[in-house]
Amino acid sequence: DLSLLKSKFRGSMLGALVGDCTGSPYDNGDQLTSGMKLVLQKSFDKLEGPPFKAPVVQFTDDSAMTYSLAKSLIDRKELDVVDVAKKFVKRYYQEPNRGYGMGVVTVFQKLRGNKFTDVSSPAEEQFNGQGSWGNGGAMRVAPVALFSYENYDKLLDTVRRVTRITHTHKVGIDGAILQATAIYQSLRLDPSQELNVVNFIDDLTCKMDPIEKDEEGLGLSEPQPYKMQLRVMKSLMSEDDQNLSDERVIQKLGNSVAALYSVPTAIFCFLRAQKPITGIQTDNPFRRAVQYAISLGGDTDTIGSMTGAIAGAFYGEEKINSNLLQHCEASEEFRILGDRLFELSVAR
């Protein structure tokens, strides 16, 4: 069904944007107090209501980089890392106050300094040569999952190359792969059928196994860290709603800017939101997923955005409230990017 698939492409791009826009006001690294969770509930109620006169909800670096990446893939019809790097850097210097990661700015400065003659070294030199394990690769990866819809090997290659522009630590790269894989799987599922959570996690685990096996000399205490997180996720998903306090979820899966402690959390939020969650009042499972992700605190814009990209790829645009979309900056542009990526990778 091509119209459903097109809606899923739009949904993934719009979901990434909505999670970023709605999550960014709570992005101060901390847990949300119960008062803040109520503010969050009310704010979603208001954003889903009729249009009101207020400034639009602004996006951050997550969406700025997602936009640049999608635009480059569409313009070039293939991955051109120099073009992507140029677009990232240009955008950063146009609007440096979008909340970029502390480290990644050095990469932009060096790229501009060498005039894009070397797009590898600046990222490799980060953090004393070990590269960044931040979630900046994963947060912008949705367009790559859409662009590589037909071919998983192409997805892996494209994610690796595009992530390495800024993030070369294996854990940063593998986090981007896991996030893209979750979107890839969600695009293929029928949202009118109940999602089989165990199968979804098992499929992710099978795909991550060979990817994490070629780990060499990283000195990680856990040789396959994402597989370990997927095991934790599976066990949490088997528990009762009552047992799953926010504190326990945060303690087990994390909510930080580290890819390892945010990508699995986003996938978990999507999966858990298939069913009602105590404290989140909505019948809409897309909203439930994003609101729940934000309510866990920490890196709220990014975990919200990654959750939204997966949930949007599963449910499609239909489940994303149109008033909510109107309240988010650049939503019309993101819908168009979803359409262009669809034309490029499916309808071509």
Ligand code: R7I
């Ligand atoms: O990963 P990155 O693009 O940041 C994305 C986050 C998202 O939450 C956005 O919404 C935005 O707020 O930033 O940027 P990086 O600077 O590469 O990584 C983010 C942070 O992770 C860094 O500023 C460091 O604090 C930390 N970090 C590391 N710390 C020590 N050693 C990442 N890698 C390392 C490391 O190897």
Ligand code: MG
């Ligand atoms: Mg951000």
Ligand code: MG
């Ligand atoms: Mg963030």
